[in-house]
Amino acid sequence: MEKKEKILVIGAGLCGSLLALRLAQRGYEVELFESRPDLRKVDISAGRSINLALSDRGLKALRLCGVEDKAKEICIPMKGRLMHDRAGNTFESDYSGRTGEFINSISRGDLNALLLDAAEEHENVNIHFNAACQHVDFENKIAYFKDYTTKNKFQQSADVIIGTDGAGSILRKSYYLEKKFLFSYSQMYLTHGYKELEIPAKNGTHQISKNHLHIWPRGDFMLIALPNMDGSFTVTLFLSFDEGEYNFNNLTNEKVINEFFEKEFPDALALIPNIKEEFANNPTSPLGTVKCSPWSYQENTLLMGDAAHAIVPFYGQGMNASFEDVVVFDEVLNQNLGSWQVIFKVYEKNRKKDTDAIADLAIDNFYEMRDHVANPLFKEKRKIEMDLEKHFPNRYFSKYSLVTFNENIGYNEAMLRGRAQDKALLKLIADKDIKTSLNMTKSELEIVLKKVEDETQEMLREDKIAKL
Amino acid sequence: MEKKEKILVIGAGLCGSLLALRLAQRGYEVELFESRPDLRKVDISAGRSINLALSDRGLKALRLCGVEDKAKEICIPMKGRLMHDRAGNTFESDYSGRTGEFINSISRGDLNALLLDAAEEHENVNIHFNAACQHVDFENKIAYFKDYTTKNKFQQSADVIIGTDGAGSILRKSYYLEKKFLFSYSQMYLTHGYKELEIPAKNGTHQISKNHLHIWPRGDFMLIALPNMDGSFTVTLFLSFDEGEYNFNNLTNEKVINEFFEKEFPDALALIPNIKEEFANNPTSPLGTVKCSPWSYQENTLLMGDAAHAIVPFYGQGMNASFEDVVVFDEVLNQNLGSWQVIFKVYEKNRKKDTDAIADLAIDNFYEMRDHVANPLFKEKRKIEMDLEKHFPNRYFSKYSLVTFNENIGYNEAMLRGRAQDKALLKLIADKDIKTSLNMTKSELEIVLKKVEDETQEMLREDKIAKL
Numbered sequence: 001m002e003k004k005e006k007i008l009v010i011g012a013g014l015c016g017s018l019l020a021l022r023l024a025q026r027g028y029e030v031e032l033f034e035s036r037p038d039l040r041k042v043d044i045s046a047g048r049s050i051n052l053a054l055s056d057r058g059l060k061a062l063r064l065c066g067v068e069d070k071a072k073e074i075c076i077p078m079k080g081r082l083m084h085d086r087a088g089n090t091f092e093s094d095y096s097g098r099t100g101e102f103i104n105s106i107s108r109g110d111l112n113a114l115l116l117d118a119a120e121e122h123e124n125v126n127i128h129f130n131a132a133c134q135h136v137d138f139e140n141k142i143a144y145f146k147d148y149t150t151k152n153k154f155q156q157s158a159d160v161i162i163g164t165d166g167a168g169s170i171l172r173k174s175y176y177l178e179k180k181f182l183f184s185y186s187q188m189y190l191t192h193g194y195k196e197l198e199i200p201a202k203n204g205t206h207q208i209s210k211n212h213l214h215i216w217p218r219g220d221f222m223l224i225a226l227p228n229m230d231g232s233f234t235v236t237l238f239l240s241f242d243e244g245e246y247n248f249n250n251l252t253n254e255k256v257i258n259e260f261f262e263k264e265f266p267d268a269l270a271l272i273p274n275i276k277e278e279f280a281n282n283p284t285s286p287l288g289t290v291k292c293s294p295w296s297y298q299e300n301t302l303l304m305g306d307a308a309h310a311i312v313p314f315y316g317q318g319m320n321a322s323f324e325d326v327v328v329f330d331e332v333l334n335q336n337l338g339s340w341q342v343i344f345k346v347y348e349k350n351r352k353k354d355t356d357a358i359a360d361l362a363i364d365n366f367y368e369m370r371d372h373v374a375n376p377l378f379k380e381k382r383k384i385e386m387d388l389e390k391h392f393p394n395r396y397f398s399k400y401s402l403v404t405f406n407e408n409i410g411y412n413e414a415m416l417r418g419r420a421q422d423k424a425l426l427k428l429i430a431d432k433d434i435k436t437s438l439n440m441t442k443s444e445l446e447i448v449l450k451k452v453e454d455e456t457q458e459m460l461r462e463d464k465i466a467k468l
Numbered sequence: 469m470e471k472k473e474k475i476l477v478i479g480a481g482l483c484g485s486l487l488a489l490r491l492a493q494r495g496y497e498v499e500l501f502e503s504r505p506d507l508r509k510v511d512i513s514a515g516r517s518i519n520l521a522l523s524d525r526g527l528k529a530l531r532l533c534g535v536e537d538k539a540k541e542i543c544i545p546m547k548g549r550l551m552h553d554r555a556g557n558t559f560e561s562d563y564s565g566r567t568g569e570f571i572n573s574i575s576r577g578d579l580n581a582l583l584l585d586a587a588e589e590h591e592n593v594n595i596h597f598n599a600a601c602q603h604v605d606f607e608n609k610i611a612y613f614k615d616y617t618t619k620n621k622f623q624q625s626a627d628v629i630i631g632t633d634g635a636g637s638i639l640r641k642s643y644y645l646e647k648k649f650l651f652s653y654s655q656m657y658l659t660h661g662y663k664e665l666e667i668p669a670k671n672g673t674h675q676i677s678k679n680h681l682h683i684w685p686r687g688d689f690m691l692i693a694l695p696n697m698d699g700s701f702t703v704t705l706f707l708s709f710d711e712g713e714y715n716f717n718n719l720t721n722e723k724v725i726n727e728f729f730e731k732e733f734p735d736a737l738a739l740i741p742n743i744k745e746e747f748a749n750n751p752t753s754p755l756g757t758v759k760c761s762p763w764s765y766q767e768n769t770l771l772m773g774d775a776a777h778a779i780v781p782f783y784g785q786g787m788n789a790s791f792e793d794v795v796v797f798d799e800v801l802n803q804n805l806g807s808w809q810v811i812f813k814v815y816e817k818n819r820k821k822d823t824d825a826i827a828d829l830a831i832d833n834f835y836e837m838r839d840h841v842a843n844p845l846f847k848e849k850r851k852i853e854m855d856l857e858k859h860f861p862n863r864y865f866s867k868y869s870l871v872t873f874n875e876n877i878g879y880n881e882a883m884l885r886g887r888a889q890d891k892a893l894l895k896l897i898a899d900k901d902i903k904t905s906l907n908m909t910k911s912e913l914e915i916v917l918k919k920v921e922d923e924t925q926e927m928l929r930e931d932k933i934a935k936l
Contacts, residue, residue, distance in 0.1 A: 182709075182754050186654030241650075286650050377933075423934040430933045465845075465898045466891040 201231025
């Protein structure tokens with residue numbers, strides 16, 4: 001293999017580790033820097049197990065890098081949502097009407113460790129922990145670090161620097177603050193924050209169904225739970241910081257916390273023994289969306305993953321989108337475009353419309369999960385969609401399926417098609433233009449499908465005319 | 469009058485001057501600080517006369533403050549657009565089919581001077597020029613300034629501080645950098661910038677029609693011109709920084725500048741004698757949109773005008789939106805809500821949806837002015853709209869009219885109604901569902917209107933269902 005350039009990757013989280021692995025496989029000299037200690041040696045999760053949803057886009061990226069099978073060993077399939085009402089009743093809403101389409105709960109830490117292990121197997125990868133990037137001189141391709149253990153400051157230069165340093169990216173901050181070019185940038189916070197809690201395992205097993213993503217939708221706020229391999233669940237409360245009767249600003253003592261959970265989530269409360277300590281000790285975090293452009297500076301630096309496009313967690317696509325960045329970047333590298341400047345520009349041109357789309361879809365889903373999943377019209381729509389996917393698996397794909405299970409369609413196309421289809425379907429149901437009885441024959445369903453297809457095409461056509 | 473609180477207003481541009489005037493009329497002690505010299509004494513325009521479009525929302529605000537008539541004395545009415553093609557042919561597109569609906573070209577400097585004069589007549593207003601705000605300690609309500617003439621630094625405290633310090637607001641920067649609360653912030657740049665040029669007066673009069681806003685639309689770029697009182701026109705070239713055959717980055721010598729204008733704007737070039745000097749000496753400026761939230765911090769500080777919501781100039785609404793801020797703020801003050809914190813929150817709640825809408829509408833209009841005004845479908849639509857407004861002046865209002873001439877409808881409502889109506893009308897034209905011949909009778913037009921109304925309602929209904 002010919003001598004390859006040195007690429008400095010800042011941030012060894014999920015995206016940075018996978019990127020380092022892929023760049024190593026392509027023969028580059030990779031220097032990977034991470035501000036935190038090595039999570040394979042030190043428990044840095046403060047006692048909490050954080051899990052994420054891994055689905056087809058993420059799996060495709062893992063497949064590209066040869067680590068899909070290993071990752072699947074630590075996956076827990078979730079075939080749908082299980083909704084819990086205040087009285088403790090539950091109802092199910094599958095993610096797809098096709099068999100074999102599900103999302104996976106996976107430990108962030110375990111997956112990250114797996115990727116670090118795989119990257120480290122390549123001798124052209126060096127991983128440096130406890131090295132916090134403090135500033136990037138993107139004009140001269142020099143990154144400045146501080147070693148948390150020795151307190152020493154040092155610098156590293158490279159042929160190319162890629163920032164995969166997450167939502168609080170230092171490289172992105174350098175772009176913003178130095179004003180050396182027009183940098184479009186947005187950070188938008190929801191009015192809600194989140195706090196993680198735990199449902200522990202009982203006798204080593206899960207206390208509620210482990211093959212669902214559990215949701216307790218309550219209009220202005222909600223609780224969700226995803227299963228862990230050890231039998232526990234990571235529970236997340238999404239709640240306003242300062243609005244409504246109960247909010248993070250006024251849930252400040254045990255009495256009111258208990259009162260809130262007893263009123264709203266009695267069945268969940270019964271499963272969270274340490275709620276008092278967890279509520280007090282676990283942080284309340286904001287929910288932000290970051291978009292920016294350009295991602296690159298000349299032929300020197302590039303932002304990838306959350307550093308370029310942080311999104312809210314409501315579509316379960318944050319990690320998947322970051323992993324998909326690596327796939328798209330790899331495809332651009334395959335084109336042998338020569339200069340890094342061209343590679344970076346083509347990458348952003350190909351990719352940004354899709355990361356913008358998933359950011360918007362994730363915010364849509366915040367409202368869907370909070371407000372709509374219990375709405376009769378919405379439930380009717382989901383039921384029809386399941387039937388259509390089941391009976392016409394190659395012809396009908398819901399918006400959720402387009403986004404989650406169709407990794408060969410970009411997020412932007414999935415959004416445009418999915419939104420038009422949702423609008424068409426809701427209109428047909430509201431106008432009683434389609435039959436929605438419980439047990440429809442396949443030929444009755446085919447009439448429904450044809451109407452949905454026609455109405456969707458009409459919606460897309462009208463949108464196109466409106467843009468002239 | 470009872471003793472009133474001291475309000476510090478940072479920035480004596482258009483919004484700050486009008487706000488200071490209104491607050492003085494309400495009896496507050498107003499300290500108004502401006503970084504530049506007094507524009508009534510020093511010419512700070514660097515030889516260029518900058519004009520703006522003043523329309524009904526702005527006039528309503530001026531009326532509230534008793535200065536509408538004075539402002540109208542320096543207005544030049546523009547009843548519509550006059551499009552110029554490459555061959556020098558022109559065609560007209562009125563802004564409204566109703567008589568008496570037009571926009572006005574007005575000198576930024578002259579209007580600002582008029583407002584400063586009116587504010588200064590109140591003895592409870594002190595205006596300080598050459599005082600550049602450098603930092604705002606919003607927790608302690610102290611603003612730090614530097615006097616440009618004496619170089620002295622000084623500070624001012626007040627009961628309330630309002631930042632009307634424009635798109636580059638120092639108060640907003642303090643919110644962003646100090647991270648004391650979750651601050652949603654976006655700055656988005658178009659790929660295009662702009663440069664101002666001049667068509668001088670000839671024998672003291674205008675060389676082209678003074679009652680039009682002139683446009684030379686060319687797809688990827690365009691030239692516009694607005695008239696001045698002295699017979700000149702201020703011309704603005706909107707062009708990409710770095711894309712296309714000609715762009716600001718490659719228009720760097722006289723030969724290529726002349727070549728570009730001769731090819732694209734020969735009739736305009738013939739009227740701009742100093743193009744070489746002006747192109748070299750006048751700055752190329754970016755086109756940015758700024759949105760943020762919250763605008764206020766506790767009961768201490770508030771952002772208004774461009775400091776809270778800078779927009780691109782393509783709807784001619786930047787100044788009008790900032791003036792309307794003063795009207796909306798004044799209405800909130802009328803409610804006697806007591807605490808400034810409540811006043812600020814209610815103001816933002818009432819106002820932000822509308823400033824977000826005009827920001828989006830202004831970007832839409834960039835594409836409309838550049839790409840669509842010469843499109844046959846668009847021209848057909850505008851012709852029908854003029855006929856409908858002329859024959860049904862109380863029943864039909866185009867999106868442009870809703871935004872520009874209906875100051876009692878918020879921008880957000882104007883956007884939603886206007887977009888649905890545009891989509892309905894374009895669909896009916898494309899599908900040949902309405903008659904579009906040249907001379908329709910009133911009863912034929914009424915049939916068209918009924919169809920447009922019905923289709924618009926259907927569009928709005930579908931949007932509503934899609935949001936459940």
